[in-house]
Amino acid sequence: MLPASYQEFLTAVSKTLPKKQLTTDPLKTVTFGTDASFYRLIPKIVIQVENQDEVKLILREANKRKLPVTFRAAGTSLSGQAISDSILVQLGKGWQGYRIFDKARKIELQPGIIGSRANFLLAEFGKKIGPDPASIDSAKIGGIVANNASGMCCGVAENSYKTLDSLRLILVDGTVVDTADDKSRSAFSRSHPHILEGLAELRDRVAADPQLSERIRYKFKIKNTTGYSLNALVDFKDPFDIMQQLMVGSEGTLAFIANVVYKTVVEHQHKASALIMYPDVSTACSVIPLLRDNLPVAAAELMDRAALSSVQDEPGMPAYLAGLADGVTALLVETRATSAAKLQQQIRQIGAALAKIKTVRPLEFTDNPDEYKVYWNIRKGLFPAVGAVRETGTTVIIEDVAFPIEHLAAAALDLQELFKKYHYHEAIIFGHALEGNLHFVFTQDFSQEEEVLRYRHLMDEVVTMVVDKYDGSLKAEHGTGRNMAPFVEKEWGTAAYELMVQLKQLFDPDQLLNPGVIINPDAETHIKNLKPLPATHELVDKCIECGFCEPVCPSRNLSFTPRQRIVGRREISRQIAANGSPELVKQLLKSYRYPGKETCAADGLCATRCPVGIDTGKMIKALREEANGELANHVADWVARNFKGVATGINTTLNGVDKIHQLTGTAFMETASSAARTLSGNHLPLWNREMPSGVGKILAEKINPNNPLQVIYFPACPSRCMSGPTRGETEPDALPHKTAALLKKAGYQILYPDSLGKLCCGQAFESKGFFKQADEKSEELNRALLTISDDGAIPVLCDTSPCLLRMKDKLDKKLKLYEPIEFVLEFLQDKLTFTPLPQKIALHVTCSARKMDLTDKFVRLAQACAHEVVVPEDIYCCGFAGDRGFNYPELNESALEGLKEQLLGCDAGYSTSKTCEIGLSLRGEIPYRSILYLVDAATQPKQTLAD
Numbered sequence: 001m002l003p004a005s006y007q008e009f010l011t012a013v014s015k016t017l018p019k020k021q022l023t024t025d026p027l028k029t030v031t032f033g034t035d036a037s038f039y040r041l042i043p044k045i046v047i048q049v050e051n052q053d054e055v056k057l058i059l060r061e062a063n064k065r066k067l068p069v070t071f072r073a074a075g076t077s078l079s080g081q082a083i084s085d086s087i088l089v090q091l092g093k094g095w096q097g098y099r100i101f102d103k104a105r106k107i108e109l110q111p112g113i114i115g116s117r118a119n120f121l122l123a124e125f126g127k128k129i130g131p132d133p134a135s136i137d138s139a140k141i142g143g144i145v146a147n148n149a150s151g152m153c154c155g156v157a158e159n160s161y162k163t164l165d166s167l168r169l170i171l172v173d174g175t176v177v178d179t180a181d182d183k184s185r186s187a188f189s190r191s192h193p194h195i196l197e198g199l200a201e202l203r204d205r206v207a208a209d210p211q212l213s214e215r216i217r218y219k220f221k222i223k224n225t226t227g228y229s230l231n232a233l234v235d236f237k238d239p240f241d242i243m244q245q246l247m248v249g250s251e252g253t254l255a256f257i258a259n260v261v262y263k264t265v266v267e268h269q270h271k272a273s274a275l276i277m278y279p280d281v282s283t284a285c286s287v288i289p290l291l292r293d294n295l296p297v298a299a300a301e302l303m304d305r306a307a308l309s310s311v312q313d314e315p316g317m318p319a320y321l322a323g324l325a326d327g328v329t330a331l332l333v334e335t336r337a338t339s340a341a342k343l344q345q346q347i348r349q350i351g352a353a354l355a356k357i358k359t360v361r362p363l364e365f366t367d368n369p370d371e372y373k374v375y376w377n378i379r380k381g382l383f384p385a386v387g388a389v390r391e392t393g394t395t396v397i398i399e400d401v402a403f404p405i406e407h408l409a410a411a412a413l414d415l416q417e418l419f420k421k422y423h424y425h426e427a428i429i430f431g432h433a434l435e436g437n438l439h440f441v442f443t444q445d446f447s448q449e450e451e452v453l454r455y456r457h458l459m460d461e462v463v464t465m466v467v468d469k470y471d472g473s474l475k476a477e478h479g480t481g482r483n484m485a486p487f488v489e490k491e492w493g494t495a496a497y498e499l500m501v502q503l504k505q506l507f508d509p510d511q512l513l514n515p516g517v518i519i520n521p522d523a524e525t526h527i528k529n530l531k532p533l534p535a536t537h538e539l540v541d542k543c544i545e546c547g548f549c550e551p552v553c554p555s556r557n558l559s560f561t562p563r564q565r566i567v568g569r570r571e572i573s574r575q576i577a578a579n580g581s582p583e584l585v586k587q588l589l590k591s592y593r594y595p596g597k598e599t600c601a602a603d604g605l606c607a608t609r610c611p612v613g614i615d616t617g618k619m620i621k622a623l624r625e626e627a628n629g630e631l632a633n634h635v636a637d638w639v640a641r642n643f644k645g646v647a648t649g650i651n652t653t654l655n656g657v658d659k660i661h662q663l664t665g666t667a668f669m670e671t672a673s674s675a676a677r678t679l680s681g682n683h684l685p686l687w688n689r690e691m692p693s694g695v696g697k698i699l700a701e702k703i704n705p706n707n708p709l710q711v712i713y714f715p716a717c718p719s720r721c722m723s724g725p726t727r728g729e730t731e732p733d734a735l736p737h738k739t740a741a742l743l744k745k746a747g748y749q750i751l752y753p754d755s756l757g758k759l760c761c762g763q764a765f766e767s768k769g770f771f772k773q774a775d776e777k778s779e780e781l782n783r784a785l786l787t788i789s790d791d792g793a794i795p796v797l798c799d800t801s802p803c804l805l806r807m808k809d810k811l812d813k814k815l816k817l818y819e820p821i822e823f824v825l826e827f828l829q830d831k832l833t834f835t836p837l838p839q840k841i842a843l844h845v846t847c848s849a850r851k852m853d854l855t856d857k858f859v860r861l862a863q864a865c866a867h868e869v870v871v872p873e874d875i876y877c878c879g880f881a882g883d884r885g886f887n888y889p890e891l892n893e894s895a896l897e898g899l900k901e902q903l904l905g906c907d908a909g910y911s912t913s914k915t916c917e918i919g920l921s922l923r924g925e926i927p928y929r930s931i932l933y934l935v936d937a938a939t940q941p942k943q944t945l946a947d
Contacts, residue, residue, distance in 0.1 A: 005065045006044050009087070012061045013047070021048040021092070026584070027591040030571045031564035033088050035072070036546040038395045038446065039080035039482055040531035043070075043088035050094030052170065052258050059256070060174040062087055063512065069172075070514045071252040073111060073140035075547050077147060078398060079481025080529075081251040081517045089256075091142060093557050093897075100125070106165055108261045111142025114551055119267070120873070127264035130158030133477070134380070137609065138548045142257050147479040148225050148249035152379075153299045153334070155435050156223055158265050161231070161248045168259035169247060172508050179244045180261060196239040198506040202499060203242060206233045212495050219492070223402045223435045223476035225249050227488045227518060228500045246503065251479050252514045254507040268298075268336035270343040273372035274350075276331045277324065277360035281416075284329040285409035288433050290353055291333065292405065296346045300433045301332040301379050304412065307428035310385035311378055318374065320361065328360055331433065332375050335365070343367060382430050383441055384611035389426070390443035392541045395533055397444050397455075401466050402437045402476035411472070414465050415440055422458045437476040446530040456527050467491050482529075485520035536573040539619040540566045542612045549606035549616070554879035554895030559595030562606035562616035568592050569619070597623055599891050601881035602767055603847035624769025636770040640777055644757035650721040651694035658693040661727050685886035690921040692914070693724030695734040700752050707749040711827070712789055713739060714753060714781075716800035717760050718914040723930075726921070735914065735930050739799050742936040746831040751794065753784040761803045762810065767882050778810040785815055792816060797823045799930060801912040802882075805848035820912050820932050821849065821858050829864075832939035840868040842902075842909035844920050844928065847877045849912055861931065862910065865938035872902040880919035896923035910934050 002010065002024065014022060023029060023046040032046045049055050062069050070084035073091050095112025104125035109118055115136035119128040131144050132151035139149060145167075150159045166180035175191060178184040189196060206213055213234050220231045232245035247257060278284040284302060291297045305328050312321035335350060337343035347365045354363060366372050387396040403411045412429055415438065419427040424442040431438035445451040466472045467490055474484045474491050489497035504511070504519045516525060535541050549562040560568065572588045574580075602617030628636075639646050661669050666689050673687035698715060715736040723735035733741070743750050753759055759781050762774030785796055792814030798804040804819040811817065818826070843862050845855045855871075862869045879885065879895025900923065903909065909928035911917050917928040 002044055005067060006087075009061050009065055009067055010045060013057060016057055017047065017054060021050070021054075023047070025591055027568055027571065027588045028595075029088075031560060031567045032090065033083060034531075034545055034563070034567045035075040035077050035080070035082040036544070037078050037080040037083070037481065037483070038397060038444070038531050039083060039529050041083045041085040041529055043084045044086060046088045046090060048090050048092040050092040052168075052176065055089065055170050055256050055258065056174040056176065058087070058089060059170060059172055063173055063510075066510055066512065068512050068515045071142070071146075071256050073143035073146075074114070074135075074138050074550070076135040076139045077143065077251075077481065078478045079475065079483040081147065081479050081481035081514065082143070084514070091140065095142075105264055106261055107264055108259065109141045110259060111140060111145075111257050113141050115139050115141060115144055117874070118262075122264055123267065125264075126267055126269070128267040129262050130154045130163035130265045131160050134383075135546070135548065138546075138551055141260055145248055145257055145260055146250060146252050148229065148477070149479075150223060150432075150435075150477045152301060152432055155432070156220065160262075161229055161245060163263045163265065164244065164248060165261040165263050167244050167247055167257060167261070169243075170256040170258050172255070172510075172513055176258070177243075178259070179240050185240055195243070195506055198502075199233075199239040199242045199246075202502065203233050203237070203239070206230075206499070209495070212499075215493065215496060219473070219496075222404060222473060223432070223437045224473040225477055225479050226473055226475040226484055226491050227480060227497070228254075228503055230492075230496060230499060233499070249479065251481065251517050253504060253518050254513065266338075268338060270337045270340050270367070271298075271334060271369075271372070272343055272347055272365045272367040273332060273334045273375050274363060274365040275318075275375045275378070276333060276354070276363050278329050278331065279325075279358060279360055280327045281329045281412045282409045283358060284331050285412065285433070287331060287354060287357055288405055288408060288436075291350075292434050295350050295353055296335055296337070297333055297350065297434065298336045299332070299334040302412075302429075302431055302433040302438070303330045303332065303379065303382065304416070304429040305329065306426075307382050307430045308378070310426075310428055311381045314381060314385065316374060316377065318378075321378075324360065330378075332379055333365075334372075340367075379430065382428060383439075384613075386426060386428060386441045386443060387544045388542055388612040390542070391445070392535045393447055393533055394443045394445045395531065396441065396544050398439055398441045398478075399459075399462070400431070400437060400439045400476045400478050401462070401472055401474060402435060403466070403470045403472040405436050407470045407472070408433065408436050408438070411465070411470055412438060414469070415462075418458060418461055418465070421461075422454055424458065432476075435476070436472070447532070452527055452530070459526065463487050463490065480518045482516055482520065482525050484526070485516070485518055486523045486526055488518065532570075532574055534570055534574045534577060536566070536569040537619045537622065539622060540569070540614050540616060543610075543614050544612065546611060548609045548611060549614075551874075552605045552609055552876040554601045554603065554605075554877040554881075555595075555599045555891055557897065558891060558894035559599040562610075562614070565596050565600065565616050565620065566614075568596050569623075596620070597627075599888055601847075601877055601879050601884065601891065601895070603877045603881065604851060605847050605877055608851060621766060621769050621771075625771055626769070628769050633770065633772075636765060636768075636773045640760075640765065640773040643760055643777070644755075647717060647721050647757060653694075654692065654722055654724070655694040657687070657691065658724075658727065661691070666727070685883065686889050688886075688889070688918070688922050690726050690918045692722045692726050692918065694722065695720055695724050695736060698736050698740075698752065698756065701740075701750060703751075704749055707747070709746075709748045709831075710751060710794050711743060711748045712751045712753065712785065712794050712796045713743065714759070714785065714796055714798045715739070715756075716798055716803040716914075717764060718803075719799050720757070723914050726927075729927060731927075731929060731933055735799055735932070738930070738936060739797075739932050742828075742932055742939075743797075745936070745939065745941055746828045747941070748827075751788055753781070753788050755784065759784055761798075761806050763803050763806045764882060766806065767884075775810070778806070781807070782811045782815075786812055789815060795823070795827065799912075799932065800914065801846050801852070801854075802848040805852060808852075819849070819852070819854075820930065820935075821854050821861055824932075824935055825857060825861055828935070828939075831942055832935075833942050834864045834939055836864065837866050837934075837938050839866045839907040840870065840905050841866045841934065842870045842872060842906045842924070842926070842928075843931075844875065844878060844909060844911040844916060845871070846911055846913045846916055850876070858912075858931070862934065865934045870902065870906055872899055875899055875902075878916045878919045878923075880915050882915055885915065885919045892919040893923060896920065899924045908934075
């Protein structure tokens with residue numbers, strides 16, 4: 001039960017907010033309330049907000065009852081600043097607005113836009129936003145500003161503080177003020193003169209104290225996100241400007257950031273990088289002043305020997321890493337320019353300046369993207385490399401500190417000694433050396449008191465070393481949060497700290513906004529509320545709960561994300577291990593079923609974004625397997641044994657349903673299907689207007705032994721059963737027949753595996769958790785393909801990319817397996833003449849095609865076939881997930897929200913999976929077909945000399 005004041009609050013906001021935006025469920029409050037830090041608080045209420053008015057309402061009602069409120073964007077924060085044990089306010093999907101103006105010199109962004117999305121929007125203008133945190137593909141603008149997140153290249157010159165133009169804020173009492181709006185400023189001057197007067201008084205006090213003024217300026221010469229942005233008090237005169245800049249790095253403790261206007265920076269198109277190996281840390285650090293002050297360098301990333309060792313055995317890493325001597329330290333240096341000629345000039349300039357400094361390997365820059373991508377993959381792989389090898393139940397911690405450049409080498413050596421002293425032997429050091437910023441990563445067990453003490457003693461010595469010895473920053477770019485809140489006064493001194501306390505009091509006198517963050521009198525808050533990470537499933541136990549997976553998850557706006565699915569399972573496992581109440585465990589399991597298991601597309605895209613490569617879908621499939629009872633397995637066995645008959649039955653049924661559709665019309669079919677589904681308690685699948693008809697017989701052609709062009713065509717089950725035309729479709733041929741016609745046009749002799757009708761790759765079984773039956777079908781297919789391909793000599797084409805991906809994983813590696821995109825590019829391009837059609841078309845790159853890295857190839861193929869090609873933004877997975885789109889149509893609808901608007905003017909869409917195409921056609925309201933239809937329409941046989 002909620003405490004009375006919270007129940008009153010919930011009742012008050014429920015009058016306006018939809019029920020679906022309010023969460024008090026015990027499982028969902030845990031899953032929605034978890035961020036990337038190693039702290040955990042469980043909110044009493046989680047509220048998803050979609051607009052400014054909802055935020056105002058929540059703040060006013062919470063303020064009436066003096067209830068704390070914490071704001072959250074993406075939850076990628078590392079220092080515990082996005083968690084709450086009170087009211088957690090999450091940004092919903094309504095915060096996606098933007099505007100690019102002033103000749104792209106400025107961009108206005110709502111706080112829910114992901115950082116990389118902002119850069120995508122600016123790309124055509126050769127611009128980007130200044131901040132470039134490592135989490136930019138997941139972190140949202142609200143969090144980027146609120147934490148003053150920086151990154152590898154932005155330094156202290158292009159961070160949010162330096163590139164901010166204006167903000168719209170909502171204060172704790174619900175008042176809105178826009179610093180770019182004269183009318184808003186005037187109204188605020190009348191309603192809140194005490195804030196403006198208070199800021200002016202603090203500004204004048206600092207100006208009158210030269211020692212304090214100089215202290216503030218000194219602290220921001222290097223990266224620093226410890227405490228508030230006190231530099232606003234010395235950099236600006238106007239109280240509105242001071243207020244605006246104070247919000248940068250305020251971590252939601254002063255106000256809610258509702259709108260941001262950035263001044264954009266140039267995105268250079270010409271880049272080159274060098275991975276320079278120095279014999280030791282001291283030598284590497286001696287280079288930094290040269291790079292920083294005199295040379296055109298955009299980034300210089302330092303990596304110690306332990307860091308290089310952590311990735312040296314990973315695929316794609318340079319072989320020489322393993323042979324480096326102890327102590328070798330790398331600098332990854334990047335230079336950028338507006339032209340190729342300028343870039344080469346800069347490379348020569350940097351090389352000449354560094355020529356006399358001893359290196360372990362020759363200093364060589366490369367402007368080849370494939371080559372310098374390898375270098376940056378080393379740098380990007382460091383954090384996950386440590387996280388992936390940690391013991392189950394431990395967490396991976398990444399701290400970041402900064403030092404004056406002249407102390408960087410000594411500080412790095414001191415850190416290494418501290419790791420030895422406290423036996424953190426896996427710890428690595430890397431960082432943004434140009435700014436004196438070092439990250440150190442290590443694994444930590446918080447389940448044992450002695451381990452917590454070890455961590456505490458380490459951090460105590462780190463604090464002493466950073467502050468007392470080098471006068472550096474305890475938090476360079478990850479924010480103060482709870483992690484460094486006890487040490488803010490130690491780093492800044494009493495006078496500066498008192499300014500921060502007064503600023504907090506000025507904006508939030510009742511301490512309601514994100515309490516415990518930045519200003520916290522509890523000297524031990526950094527070792528309290530530590531997050532448990534119990535073992536829950538071997539497939540996901542390495543998860544670090546960073547949330548990088550969330551933007552590509554098709555259910556992210558419907559139910560759970562991969563991170564939340566893992567957090568939920570961990571909570572269930574924790575309760576079971578702790579002998580929790582059976583009633584509570586039962587409730588948690590029931591709460592998990594729909595958002596966790598049933599609405600997971602299990603597409604595996606999460607693994608492509610996960611730092612440690614976790615495919616949460618595999619865990620969900622395993623959980624489905626556990627839930628499959630004896631009867632379900634008997635049914636799956638029967639289907640596997642009688643697959644040809646089942647497939648024939650599906651064909652017949654679809655043709656029958658199509659005939660009923662023809663006779664009764666779409667409106668009747670939709671109404672009747674919806675009613676039947678409702679009466680069944682949503683157990684019956686939902687018919688939709690894009691339901692295909694069945695497929696006619698696939699006839700083998702007469703073998704021509706003199707034809708040297710041979711291909712084995714394996715039409716996947718969906719293609720054989722349900723790729724006939726939908727009602728109103730202008731393409732009359734089913735996919736197997738269209739594919740056969742295209743192959744013959746290119747001169748190929750088509751071979752089909754024996755007993756084609758009963759063959760299946762097993763994908764349909766695996767997705768439902770029937771792994772035994774799936775593997776049996778894969779092995780059956782494997783034998784058939786090895787036989788007909790002459791043990792792998794003849795290439796095999798499968799027309800469906802999800803099936804092909806499983807085949808590549810499960811079948812004999814001797815088989816040469818191709819899905820449509822690569823097959824056309826490799827085998828048909830030189831045998832057909834391509835004439836681009838005067839059409840605007842859309843592409844959907846399936847999850848499996850993305851995992852096979854086929855996006856660019858798909859676009860290239862489509863561009864050879866049509867004049868204009870559109871790849872809709874932020875559509876990663878269609879959410880149809882085999883037949884799941886019939887059983888949970890809301891997953892498909894949510895995953896493809898916004899698709900229709902992006903398809904305006906498109907004649908048709910193309911993909912490589914029939915089931916995906918059903919959902920895409922339904923939601924996009926244009927026909928989606930296999931890319932092979934487009935290739936066939938855009939090609940003719942090449943004329944030969946004989947012709």
